[in-house]
Amino acid sequence: MKIAIAGSGAMGSRFGYMLHQAGNQVTLIDLWPEHISTINTKGLSVESAGEQKFVRIPAAFPEDVHADFDLILLFTKAMQLSDMLKKIAHLLTENTAVLCLSNGIGNLENIQKVAPDIDLLVGTTLWTSELVGPGSVILNGSGYIEFQAIENVSHETVNKINDVLNAAGLNARPSNNVLLSIWKKACLNGVLNTLCTILDCKIMELNKSQYTSVLTKRIVAEFEAVAKAKDIPLTAELALKTIDASLAPDQAGDHYPSMHQDIASGRRTEIDYLNGAIARMGKELNIPTPTNTLITELIHAREDIAVKN
Numbered sequence: 001m002k003i004a005i006a007g008s009g010a011m012g013s014r015f016g017y018m019l020h021q022a023g024n025q026v027t028l029i030d031l032w033p034e035h036i037s038t039i040n041t042k043g044l045s046v047e048s049a050g051e052q053k054f055v056r057i058p059a060a061f062p063e064d065v066h067a068d069f070d071l072i073l074l075f076t077k078a079m080q081l082s083d084m085l086k087k088i089a090h091l092l093t094e095n096t097a098v099l100c101l102s103n104g105i106g107n108l109e110n111i112q113k114v115a116p117d118i119d120l121l122v123g124t125t126l127w128t129s130e131l132v133g134p135g136s137v138i139l140n141g142s143g144y145i146e147f148q149a150i151e152n153v154s155h156e157t158v159n160k161i162n163d164v165l166n167a168a169g170l171n172a173r174p175s176n177n178v179l180l181s182i183w184k185k186a187c188l189n190g191v192l193n194t195l196c197t198i199l200d201c202k203i204m205e206l207n208k209s210q211y212t213s214v215l216t217k218r219i220v221a222e223f224e225a226v227a228k229a230k231d232i233p234l235t236a237e238l239a240l241k242t243i244d245a246s247l248a249p250d251q252a253g254d255h256y257p258s259m260h261q262d263i264a265s266g267r268r269t270e271i272d273y274l275n276g277a278i279a280r281m282g283k284e285l286n287i288p289t290p291t292n293t294l295i296t297e298l299i300h301a302r303e304d305i306a307v308k309n
C-alpha cells in the first residue's frame with residue numbers, strides 16, 4: 001500500500017518504520033527541517049531491544065510531496081493537526097483514506113472543520129515511542145490500535161487498512177465505539193500526565209501520596225459528567241479501573257510521562273485536548289468542572305514558564 005505519515009515524530013516514525021518493514025511504500029512527511037534532513041542523509045535511526053539500525057525511508061516537507069496515497073496516517077500532536085491537514089490538502093484525493101490516531105478529545109471535530117469531505121477514520125493506540133533527537137527513535141514494548149470509520153469509508157477499505165496494519169504487526173482492530181476509547185485514554189492522560197507534570201514526579205511516585213487519589217477522583221467525576229452529556233458511555237468506574245491498572249506496582253512506570261517531557265524540553269502540551277476539553281465543554285454545557293479548569297490553568301502556566309518560543 002502507498003502510505004504517507006503526516007507528522008513523523010515519535011509515533012509517526014515508529015508506525016512508518018513498521019509499515020515500511022512490512023513492504024509498504026512509505027513516505028514520512030514532517031515540518032522539522034533537521035529531522036527530515038537527518039532521515040534523508042543517514043536514514044531513520046531505530047533502536048529496539050538494545051539494537052540500532054538505520055532504515056532508508058524518504059522524508060519530506062508537505063509541499064514537496066506529490067503523489068497519490070491509499071492511506072495517510074495523521075500523527076501530529078493534537079494542537080498541530082489542523083495546520084498539518086492544511087499543508088497536505090493537495091494530497092487529500094478521493095482515493096485517499098485518512099486515519100488519525102493522535103490522542104485528544106476534539107480531534108475529530110477539528111479535522112472535519114478543515115477537511116469535511118475526506119474518507120476519515122479515527123482511533124487510539126497503546127503503542128509507544130520516543131523521539132530522542134532528529135531522525136532517531138527508540139521503540140519500546142508492544143501495543144494495539146482500535147479504529148473506526150467516521151464517514152464515507154467502505155467496509156472494503158476498513159478491512160484493507162486493518163489487514164495492512166496487522167501485516168505490519170501493529171495489532172489493529174476495528175471498533176464500534178472508538179469515541180469511548182478516545183475519551184477513556186484522554187481521562188487516563190488527564191490524570192497521570194497532568195499530575196506527574198504539576199507534581200514533578202514519575203508515574204510510580206503518584207502512589208506515594210493519598211492526595212493524588214483524591215485529585216484523581218475529582219478529575220474523573222468531571223470527565224464522567226461531561227461524557228454523559230455528550231452521550232459518551234465513559235463512567236467514573238471504568239476510568240478509575242483503567243487508571244488503577246496503570247498505577248499497579250508492576251505497571252506504574254519508573255519514568256516521566258510525555259507531558260512532563262514536553263515541558264522539560266520547552267514544548268507546549270496537549271492539555272487543551274485533555275482536561276482543557278472537559279473544562280471548555282463543561283462551560284458550554286453548564287456543568288461545573290473546577291478541578292479540570294484548575295489543572296488546565298496550571299499546565300498552561302508551566303508551559304508559559306518553560307516554553308522556549
Ligand code: NAD
Nearest residue numbers: 007008009010011012032075076077078102103128129131
Ligand atoms: P512528537 O512530539 O514526537 O511529534 C509530533 C510532531 O512534533 C512531529 O511533527 C515532530 O517532528 C515534531 N517535533 C518533535 N520534536 C520536535 C522538535 N524538537 N523540534 C521541532 N519539531 C519537533 O509526538 P508523538 O509522541 O509522536 O505524538 C503524536 C500523537 O500520538 C500525540 O497525540 C500523542 O499524544 C500520541 N501518542 C504518543 C505516544 C508516544 O509514546 N509518544 C503514545 C501514544 C499516543
